[in-house]
Amino acid sequence: GAGVSQSPRYKVAKRGQDVALRCDPISGHVSLFWYQQALGQGPEFLTYFQNEAQLDKSGLPSDRFFAERPEGSVSTLKIQRTQQEDSAVYLCASSLAGTGLNEQYFGPGTRLTVT
Amino acid sequence: AQSVSQHNHHVILSEAASLELGCNYSYGGTVNLFWYVQYPGQHLQLLLKYFSGDPLVKGIKGFEAEFIKSKFSFNLRKPSVQWSDTAEYFCAVNALTGGFKTIFGAGTRLFVKA
Numbered sequence: 001g002a003g004v005s006q007s008p009r010y011k012v013a014k015r016g017q018d019v020a021l022r023c024d025p026i027s028g029h030v031s032l033f034w035y036q037q038a039l040g041q042g043p044e045f046l047t048y049f050q051n052e053a054q055l056d057k058s059g060l061p062s063d064r065f066f067a068e069r070p071e072g073s074v075s076t077l078k079i080q081r082t083q084q085e086d087s088a089v090y091l092c093a094s095s096l097a098g099t100g101l102n103e104q105y106f107g108p109g110t111r112l113t114v115t
Numbered sequence: 116a117q118s119v120s121q122h123n124h125h126v127i128l129s130e131a132a133s134l135e136l137g138c139n140y141s142y143g144g145t146v147n148l149f150w151y152v153q154y155p156g157q158h159l160q161l162l163l164k165y166f167s168g169d170p171l172v173k174g175i176k177g178f179e180a181e182f183i184k185s186k187f188s189f190n191l192r193k194p195s196v197q198w199s200d201t202a203e204y205f206c207a208v209n210a211l212t213g214g215f216k217t218i219f220g221a222g223t224r225l226f227v228k229a
Contacts, residue, residue: 003158004158031215033215035219041221042119042205043159043219044219045216045217045218050215055215056215059216091159103161104217105158105160106159109158
């Protein structure tokens with residue numbers, strides 16, 4: 001594809017609901033990152049995949065957050081039992097190389113609002 | 116823990132003014148440094164990066180940044196801003212021994228008056 005795409009672009013969830021956020025990285029990109037961006041803040045690292053392997057999940061804030069990339073391309077970030085503090089923009093980024101050191105190409109983000 | 120500090124949250128300049136946005140990081144080892152920009156309504160995109168070599172790096176649209184290791188700084192500069200530079204700018208750091216985590220600063224919103 002032409003760039004990283006994310007869906008949905010906007011999601012409103014009631015507190016306690018589960019949500020699933022999708023990321024389609026650029027075709028052929030080995031690395032995939034998820035970030036959480038709260039209002040007025042920079043992106044905060046959540047997790048990193050190299051192909052289908054989740055090599056770093058140190059940024060996931062709780063065990064309610066789960067990410068997968070089963071075939072090494074599309075990734076899903078799932079948040080269970082959403083809380084108000086989960087309201088944020090969730091960004092996905094991909095990069096060509098299998099390290100975290102190269103340019104990351106960002107998607108438009110999914111804005112999650114938990115009411 | 117690594118952190119990135121951007122000194123100014125909001126900057127307002129007139130066209131043709133010079134720009135310098137401060138960025139300091141806390142990590143004593145080898146780092147890779149980035150500036151990303153987000154124009155209104157667009158995705159985050161890379162402005163420039165430093166991995167090694169010449170500490171003065173040039174990016175797109177006339178931007179440059181200087182890595183000063185002794186000051187743990189990577190300030191962004193542009194000699195003459197344009198209205199189209201209105202955007203939010205993020206400094207980011209990846210420590211080579213920090214795994215795959217890239218740490219972003221809180222961002223600086225630049226508004227350029229025409």
